[in-house]
Amino acid sequence: MSTATGAPTASADTTTNPSATTACAAADSDAATTAAPAVASLRDTTATAAPKAGGRARGWQLRFAVLSLIWGFSFFFIKVGTQGFAPLQVTLGRVGFGALVLLAVLAVKRERLPRSARTWAHLTVAAFFLNALPFSLFAYAELTVPSTLAGICNATSPLWGMVLSVVALSEDRPTRRRVAGLGLGFLGVLTVLGAWQGFAGTDLTGTLMALGASLSYPVGWIYVRRTLAGTQHSHLSMSSAQLLLATAQLAVVTPLFTSAPAGYPLIPLLAVFALGALGTGLAFLIQYGLVAEVGPTTAQMVTYFVPVIATAAGVALLHEQLSWNTPVGALIILAGAALTQSRPRRRRPAPPRTDTTSA
Numbered sequence: 001m002s003t004a005t006g007a008p009t010a011s012a013d014t015t016t017n018p019s020a021t022t023a024c025a026a027a028d029s030d031a032a033t034t035a036a037p038a039v040a041s042l043r044d045t046t047a048t049a050a051p052k053a054g055g056r057a058r059g060w061q062l063r064f065a066v067l068s069l070i071w072g073f074s075f076f077f078i079k080v081g082t083q084g085f086a087p088l089q090v091t092l093g094r095v096g097f098g099a100l101v102l103l104a105v106l107a108v109k110r111e112r113l114p115r116s117a118r119t120w121a122h123l124t125v126a127a128f129f130l131n132a133l134p135f136s137l138f139a140y141a142e143l144t145v146p147s148t149l150a151g152i153c154n155a156t157s158p159l160w161g162m163v164l165s166v167v168a169l170s171e172d173r174p175t176r177r178r179v180a181g182l183g184l185g186f187l188g189v190l191t192v193l194g195a196w197q198g199f200a201g202t203d204l205t206g207t208l209m210a211l212g213a214s215l216s217y218p219v220g221w222i223y224v225r226r227t228l229a230g231t232q233h234s235h236l237s238m239s240s241a242q243l244l245l246a247t248a249q250l251a252v253v254t255p256l257f258t259s260a261p262a263g264y265p266l267i268p269l270l271a272v273f274a275l276g277a278l279g280t281g282l283a284f285l286i287q288y289g290l291v292a293e294v295g296p297t298t299a300q301m302v303t304y305f306v307p308v309i310a311t312a313a314g315v316a317l318l319h320e321q322l323s324w325n326t327p328v329g330a331l332i333i334l335a336g337a338a339l340t341q342s343r344p345r346r347r348r349p350a351p352p353r354t355d356t357t358s359a
Contacts, residue, residue, distance in 0.1 A: 070278050098277065119241075129216050129223060243280070
């Protein structure tokens with residue numbers, strides 16, 4: 001929940017991708033929102049990367065599966081965390097634990113945080129749109145909507161990303177394929193919400209918060225792409241700074257809107273720790289490695305597994321009810337998102353004719 005994509009400057013909730021659109025998908029993919037600056041700079045160098053043969057190929061597939069599980073369970077962890085703590089406290093713990101993981105790795109590798117004031121200023125904006133705002137909206141949303149619905153809403157990030165990239169990025173032009181995917185995706189949203197029955201049984205405020213969180217990711221990624229793409233700082237340095245800034249933002253806001261917790265129940269506390277250390281810290285490191293090894297196109301596919309795992313976790317572990325329109329709508333959303341990310345195959349030029357006969 002990522003991610004996402006990703007979803008990567010530090011998002012878990014995806015997937016989209018290491019480009020402005022892909023990174024959005026990850027959406028609640030924590031990694032996708034923490035490493036945005038670095039992944040954006042890797043776009044050109046990794047776009048054609050291919051999995052290595054042999055054991056390494058199996059290795060990236062295993063890490064791909066682990067990343068899908070971590071991001072898919074993020075919505076479960078949010079739901080459990082809010083059973084013991086206020087939403088802003090869950091989000092503060094999430095970014096705090098995530099920052100500690102990345103800072104520990106930064107120290108082991110003996111790397112430094114960025115020193116440029118301009119970089120820190122841009123990362124402050126990125127931290128808000130890619131971490132503080134969407135994480136908080138998802139936490140508030142799950143007070144009133146099932147974790148399954150939140151996970152499915154997260155899958156709309158590529159759709160929002162396509163709309164915004166057309167407006168904000170001059171090099172992105174809509175095609176019939178992408179417009180069709182956009183229409184299909186939002187048809188899926190209406191199916192999930194049961195629009196034909198007047199959204200009965202769905203908390204509209206919570207659902208809008210979850211959709212707003214998914215919209216926040218592409219806003220942040222586009223900002224990063226326009227301001228920090230091509231930065232010379234390492235992905236780890238940039239992401240650590242971004243999570244530090246998100247932690248600082250929430251450390252200021254949280255005491256203003258919540259009171260100190262009366263206690264620290266073990267299960268919700270462990271859920272918040274897992275959400276931050278795994279979903280926001282470790283997931284970023286895995287996602288970045290995947291992008292570098294197999295390229296953003298393959299790595300972003302994790303986005304399409306996140307809502308499936310989130311739904312399975314919500315139904316099996318939280319006993320959430322699942323009506324027929326929820327999985328059907330989710331499949332339509334994923335089909336639309338995949339269509340917006342797809343590219344038409346290039347036609348191979350016909351081989352030159354060889355005339356073996358003499359005139």
